[in-house]
Amino acid sequence: MPAITFIHSDGKSDRVETGDGESAMQAATRHGLDGILAECGGNAMCATCHVYVDESWLARLPAMADDEDALLDGAAAERSPASRLSCQIVITPDLDGLVLRLPERQV
Amino acid sequence: MSASASPVSTGSPGIPHLDVDPFAMNFFADxxxxxxxxxxxxxVVYLDKWNVYGVARYAEVHAVLNDPATFCSSRGVGLSDFKKETPWRPPSLILEADPPAHTRTRAVLSKVLSPTVMKQVRDRFTAAAEERVDALIDKRSFDAVADLAEAYPLSIFPDALGLKPEGREHLIPYASVVFNAFGPPNQLRQEAIERSAPHQAYVAEQCQRENLAPGGFGACIHAHVDEGAIxxxxxxxxxxxxxxxGLDTTVNGIGAxxxxxxxxxxxWQRLRDDLSLARGAFEEAVRFESPVQTFFRTTTREVELSGATIGEGEKVLMFLAAANRDPRRWDKPDSYDITRRTSGHVGFGSGIHMCVGQLVARLEGEVMLTALAKRIAKIEITGExxxxxxxxxxxxxxxxxTITPA
Known part of the structure; x- marks a missing residue:
């Protein structure tokens, strides 16, 4: 199964194995990672699973939908061009090794 | 109460038939x-009392919520099947609708109640919570439902919507009718609908564009007409x-x-020691108490769910509250733990119909619990x-x- 890395705001990192068809958010919460809140449980409604995608990976992710784009404007931490909602990033084999940075806060 | 598996013609064999009435007073009591x-x-179970299927485990409740093509909402999310009975009020364009119609209306309400909008109202909601707590500290002994759980949302939500000051006393009774009407034709439902006329008249009037103050959620919805969205x-x-x-739900959420x-x-002590736990304390209360206990769906085709075959046009009752305490999903489900990872609970539902006002509820809950924990050392229940x-x-x-100030 593909593995992805979350880098916390303090610089520490966690590498997590993902399950079949799982989103980055689901992998993070299943491993009990701090830094991803996911209040809405993955329904693209709350913007509390905000991540900054590592630059080298950014172009390799599928484009975001309008609702994700709108939600990111309301994220607690500052939005950057690398911002995505991790519940909308489904981990496929070609995303093995993906690096996601966590913001300082989610609410 | 029995859990016998008697195969009868109305249900498929192997599905346990229960003689439980989940809308009876003795059920509500405990x-x-x-x-x-x-x-x-x-x-999957079958409830003979109302001739409906039921799901009470987390996995099946979550599965039903997330398959709206099979388990539809347009035939009503209560017991009444809109294909067979005339709804008691014109159906909701969002709650009682399926895609693609639902997608369009949902997008409008999502925008009106977005995280960005919550940032704009946060300071106002916080100030009102602090004011309410000041008043409660003066009182010391009070009714935490009327004076807190109801008074706080009533002090902000109707204004946030842009409602006129007159007639707001209809709001909670109207919501009570709406939520009673999802149930079966029992006394609660019948009496609620019989008494609903004045509340319905008030609500119909208030929903008109000219009666909604500029800048409020209501006016924002109407503004989407100009853009052609609705x-x-x-x-x-x-x-x-x-x-x-938007009101009775948050009243019950804060009350919980x-x-x-x-x-x-x-x-309470943990919250006082770390105010950043306020939002989690509210969320865990929504899981633990599940202010919205149940919703129905109707099958659009024959479907197999966890080995059970359900025919087309059947009502399926989802026990959100039971799913939120399913030991298959939750560690120590009957403990209220404000540090629990609650993500995935179905207190706000899940999928395309998940509560569109969930961010308003969380904001109200968070700022109110923060305001209380800052100023109050102890809350004691002093009566039944x-x-x-x-x-x-x-x-x-x-x-x-009775509260003890910090």
Whole structure:
């Protein structure tokens, strides 16, 4: 199964194995990672699973939908061009090794 | 109560038939033992009393919520099947709708209640919470339902919507009718609908564009008419959704949180030690008490769910509250733990119909619990809490408390 890395705001990192068809958010919460809140449980409604995608990976992710784009404007931490909602990033084999940075806060 | 597996013609063989009435007063008084019976009987059960299927385990509740093409909402999310019966009011354009119609109306309400909008109202909601706590500290002893759980949302939500000052006393009774009407034709539902005319008249009037103050959520919904997202006849019905589902739910959510924190003083202390836990304390109360207990769906085709075959046109009752305490999903499900990872609970539902106002609820809950924990050392229950009975909502009618200021 593909593995992805979350880098916390303090610089520490966690590498997590993902399950079949799982989103980055689901992998993070299943491993009990701090830094991803996911209040809405993955329904693209709350913007509390905000991540900054590592630059080298950014172009390799599928484009975001309008609702994700709108939600990111309301994220607690500052939005950057690398911002995505991790519940909308489904981990496929070609995303093995993906690096996601966590913001300082989610609410 | 029995859990016998008697195959009868109305249900497929192998599905346990239960003679449970989840809309009876004795059930409401203490639903937990019956929730356990429902969960343990099987992944899918049949309730002979109302001729409906039921799901009470987390996995099946989550699966039904997330397959709206099979388990539709347009035939009503209560017991009444809109294909066979005339709805008691014009159906909701969002709650009682399926894609693609639902997708368009949902997008409008999502924008009106977005995280960005929450940032704009946060300071106002916080100031009102602090004001309310000041008033409660002066009182010392009060009813935590009327004076807190109801008074706080009433002090902000109707204004945030842009409602006129007159007639707001209809709001909670109207919501009570709406949530009773999802239930079966029992006394609660019949009486609620019989008395609903004045509340319906008020709501219909308030939903019109000219009656909604500029800048409020209501006016924002109507503004989407100008952009062509919705029609002028749809807008009032979408405002009605906020009037139906935006107040009584948060009253019961905040009430649940106060009731939990008053019953579990160790959790109150944890919150006082770390105010950043306020949002989690509210969320965990929504899981633990599940202010919205149940919703129905209707099958659009024959479907197999966890080995059970359900025919087309059948009502399926989802026990959200039982799913939120399913030991298959939750560690120590009957403990109220404000540090729990609650993500995935179905207190706000899940999938395309997940509560569109969830961010408003969380904001209200968070700022109110923060304001309370900052100023109050102790909350003591000083009298017997009285339950309020509703076919869908779980909450209290009164909760006498005495507080000790910090």
């Amino acid at each position: 639903p937990y033992p019956t929730h356990e019976v429902l969960r343990e009987a099987g992944p 029609t002028a006849t749809e807008a009032p019905l979408l405002v009605r959704s906020l009037l139906s589902a 949180a106060i009731y939990c924190l008053a019953r579990f003083p160790d959790q 809490p009285k339950r309020r009975f509703n076919n869908t909502l779980r909450g209290l009618d009164s909760l006498p408390v």
